Amino acid sequence: MSKPKAGFYWCASCGGCEESVVDLAEDILGVVDAIDFVFFPVAMDFKRQDVEAMEDDEMTVCFINGAIRTSEQREMAELLRRKSLFLIAYGSCSYLGGIPGLANLYSREQIMQFVYHDSPSTANPEGNRPQTAFKAPEGDLELPSLDREVKTLDQVVDVDYYIPGCAPPTALLKAAVEALLSGELPPKGSVLAPDKALCEDCPRIDTKPDEPLITAFKRPWEIEIDHEKCLLAQGLLCLGPATRTGCDHVCINGNMPCTGCMGPVSRVRDHGTAILSALASLIDSNDEKEIEDMLDGIPDPAGTFYRYGLPHSTLFAKCGITHGNGEV
């Protein structure tokens, strides 16, 4: 029988997810032996028409990385959904919204204004703005339009599984592929990663004090970071306690605190406020003023707690960016 077909597409993302495939190193050969990539814009020359030409559900699986921000990305997501049996949100961006998701703190107009006019590196004397349609002598040109907000993949199409991470650990990708091939799949909607927080297997857990109270919030550049000691105990905002493990602790091993790319564990509804609650509760003061002073150590709560997951969060986006104060 023929090898199962697979697709691998990117939307609003950085390319890191593709890197993670390359990171499979020699294992990639195994994968390529087992499955047949029929759509993989970064690696092979297939066109949209090739996908459109497929039967529905022709692909066994399609991995989509990146968040959804443009009309084109939506179309592709819908198309690939039709053509594939299993659709997997690959990486933090398509699963949670990812770093691009932080754009949901601003209205489309604010973003356009900054990128095409205000940003220091912009030289745009005519004050041009991208157009969705343009009449060129060669004919009419069309550009995809920018949606009002950044969305996760499952806010646009039905998603079967999620693989978290920025970028996803190769181990998870391998495990997912094996599961797909063996047909031993968890219930639909599962996140294909361990359902425990990073502290579970953190190499530094034993150096975490039994009473990890916090007296000051520090940022990495503010201190000489100890290579063995629990990062939270050093005052750094480590999101490990609230973030799914399975990442092989690449950040921790790089002596950097967890920033939460793997997202929450299954019992948590809102990743950001879950860790917010944990960290705030540990503040070692009952004095309002003192507490406020300590909190000044967290200059950007939204950016810190929703770094990878604003669109996936309960609030989804800053209030009013698609109407009222946003679009002016």
Place this chain on the structure above:
Amino acid sequence: MKYLYYPGCSLKGSSRGYEESILAVFGRLQFPMEELDGWNCCGATAYMAVDEVKALALAARNLALAEDSAGSEPVSLVAPCNSCYLVLSKVQRYMQEFDEIGRTISQAMRQAGLRYRGDVHVRHPLDVLINDIGIDAIRQQVVEPLKGSKVACYYGCQMVRPYATFDDQYNPTTMDDLLAAMGAEPVPWPLKTRCCGGSLTGTIEKAGLRLSYILLREAKERGANVIATCCPLCQFNLECYQRQMSAMFGSEVDIPVVYFSQLIGKAMGIDDRALGLNRLFVPLKSASAAV
């Protein structure tokens, strides 16, 4: 903190001595306080009874002017006349406590191109002297202590009623403390805030004079040789009718009634004329050789 001086009608008229002495004393203390530009009637007197809201609006205008002239700086509006002090404090509070009044008055003022945020502190000079300048600073200016002057400190009704913001409502002591620091000897007397007759003197004179008389006689009984006041109307009632009272009650009352600021000024060695002491009907010297 910026300090603005609100004279009101009395200090420009019947009680010039109060203005002269207050300004002289503050001057000697080198305490900057300029007169509020464009001030108008505080709205006290009969107006309150005719149309309260209009009367309040009238008062509020002064607050708006004060706030405006102070810009972003916090401002104290110093009103030596107890009536002005009360009315201005009253409108200040009413505008905060009663939305309706607040709104009506703000709208009225907007018509006049004014707006009031409500940030003016209405202050009595006693308050400023005690709490902002401080007794010690004042004591340092004393050159001729008020030896031998036994003073009955009379606060009147309006400074502590209904609002007692800086002194005790029933037994005020700021004036006593100040004058004691000037070397005077305040006599203990219970009538500090008892009615002086107020405007009754102008309507039912008998009743008014009786009330004034009670105060004067009790002051004498307690060995006072001078009465210090902080209210133009009180000063007027207590001083100007002493001859009538003597006749009416068949016992001689003859005791000088001055403004507390005049006594402070005296202790500071400021010239009598500069303190307006020359305006007294019952001259100060007749009371005590020492003063």
Place this chain on the structure above:
Amino acid sequence: MPEDVSLPIAEEFEPRIVAFFCNWCTYTASDLAGTSRMTYAPNTRVIRVMCSGRIDPQFILAALRGGADGVLLGGCHPGDCHYQAGNYKCLRRYRLLKRLLAQMGIEEQRVRLEWIAASEGDRVQKVTNEMVEQIRKLGPLNLEHIPAPDVDVDAEEPLAAAAEGAVS
């Protein structure tokens, strides 16, 4: 200081406030308000917890997402916690959450923490009325609508989408 007479919000808007009250103080205080027949705005929906320390910030977001225009938290006065320090934990979370909510464009007055002792039925009345009026002035909370696969948000009239989000 009242400035201009603020334009009255359309009659039909009745703020919906979810209140999380500590069993030992604020919840008892609202019982007391009841037994003392103090009438106040009927816009709050009280959820009893054993301690303000039980209030998870996720609850507050869930309430806002679920259609609440405001959330009121009630705990014991500092030092009076029935469990010694739960109210302080609540305070710490509240402080940080407020900073987050500000960034998320949610007005200051919409989420409020109050210390109300079991005996302060009148404070329940005062605080509730106050908050309802403030939120009435602010108008409904229009959270951004969370898209779902079947509906195409951009096709819709934005405000409609938001409204749907607020009353889902």
Place this chain on the structure above:
Amino acid sequence: MIMQKKAPPEDLRIGVYVCHCGANIASKVNVESTRDFAQKLPGVAVARDYKFACSDPGQELIQNDIRELGINRVVVASCSPQLHEKTFRKACADAGLSPFYCQMANIREHVSWVTSDPVLATRKAKALVAAAVRRLAWAKALETKRVDVHPDVLVVGGGIAGIHAALLLANAGKKVFLVEREPTIGGHMAQFDKTFPTMDCAACILTPKMSDVKNHPNIHMWTYSEVEEVAGFTGNFKVTVRRKARYVKEKLCVGCNDCVEACVLKKDKVQVPDEFNVGLSRRKAVYMPFPQATPACVVIDPEQCLQLMKGKCAQTCVEACERAAIDFDQTDELIEIDVGAIIIATGYKVFDARRIPQYGYGRFTNVYTTLEIERLVNASGPTGGELILRDGTLPKVVGVVHCVGSRDRRFNPYCSNVCCMGALKMAHLIKERTGAEVFNFYVDMRTAFKGYEEFYDQILSEGVQFVRGRVAEVTDWAMTEEEKGKLIIRVEDTLVGVARRIPVDMVVLAVGLEPQADAPEIQRCFNISCSNEGFFLERHPKLGPVSTFTDGIFLAGACQGPKDIPETVAQAGAAAAEALSLVDRGFVEIEPNTAWIDEDVCSGCKTCIPLCPFKAIKRDEERGIAVINEALCKGCGTCVAACPSGAAQQNLFTDEQIYEEIEGVLSYA
């Protein structure tokens, strides 16, 4: 939102019971439409409304549905769970349903009693019912824990309330610790001369009880001692008591007062005002509070004793004491005791008359308070029972001012309850002792209760003059010759409608009762609540008058509000009975709202550990997860709200239950 939550059980058969509470609910909430609304909610098998759900037939209605319709969850929409949760849980249990399958919706205290508009009230009620129904889906059939109760009882305060409660408990065979701050028990009552309305002498009826306390085999009487710390919970309190150094061996001292005689501080000016005689006399460094003090044991005041302050003194007291009872090396002693129940009877303090300057207390020497007069007329008082002015003369005219500091928005809005009768007693005693003319100035005469009105009549017949009006001021400012040298009471006689000036020789201020100065500390120490004016708050004004919101702690006497002696004694009896019923039962059932850890989810991040005020959470190092010691957990849920993995959960308040409640209250505008 991909939250894999376990689906609720399929076989939900919820019964909803909407209570009219007579007209209390029905007059505002449309119970019928609320019932019909509930009927349509998912999982609801039957919805009914009933006049009084808490009545027997009301409970039977629920029980029959459980038996006959197979109702397996019950929502009662009625009053506050604080009031009737136990009732309805029990009703369910008796019908064989787990009590924790019963959920209340508070549509009385939180709806009908506080909402004016019936339409909005009904809406709110429906929302609360919807929430209760949804919440129930996640209810679990929990087990109530039973904990043994320690049989001993602690009574705090040795006034008449504490004394009475202690004796009752001791006579019932319970071991009682009676802790009193002062060197002697007896409290305010011991300072009184006579007690209204019967005018029997306070000492005669109090001192026997005091010695009973001292001699009772079951009572540990610890005077000059204070409660330092209270830990634990109902049935098992751990209490630390500080026994202050008295510098006298209590066992040896027989109260002969030889040491007092011997004390070198002879001159009045080096002596200090005597607490018991409210400063009307002075005492030495070593002193006996009063002749019948119990224990009959002197105490040395470290603030005043030369030996203790300067370390050098002739120590004449030591010589004088044949029994060598004096011990300057004594130090404070901390004792830890275990008790099952606590009765707080810390009493009151009298209003400080100085706060009303216009009454001249502290300025005019002849203005007294009622408590001072009690001492003056008392045979063992500073004047040996002679009621004389400070200059030694007898007063000819006396004014007694009622409501001093009471029923006055500027001070205490409440009525102090005892002053009217106290002031009448004053009038009687003054007339009896001096034959003076007495004026009583009252606002309203409050002489309810047995024999009080009759007492009032008696005083009237004794010729005391009653002037109705609040005294404006007491002044020494004379308007006429006859007023000279007197105190003039200025008052509006509201019955005649004139302002009067009444010259008197002596003014007696009937000062009101206030909470003890340290009531807030006591409140925190015992973790109970205070009402607005600062008296301790009872659990329910009618149904729990001596209970507090902290199980196992009860209130007796004026610490809960102004009370006279009969009322105090009655309440002390009630408190003793409550304590007795608790410790005699032998066990308490603890609400199973403890927290637990979902081991499959816990990552062992330790966040919860420092948050637990009861040190109930430890980390299991082998399994690398947190474990909660259920016995120590008191169920606040703080750890649950902080758990970043959602691994910590609280029984009766799981995340699911609260999320359902949130969505429930919002599901119906």
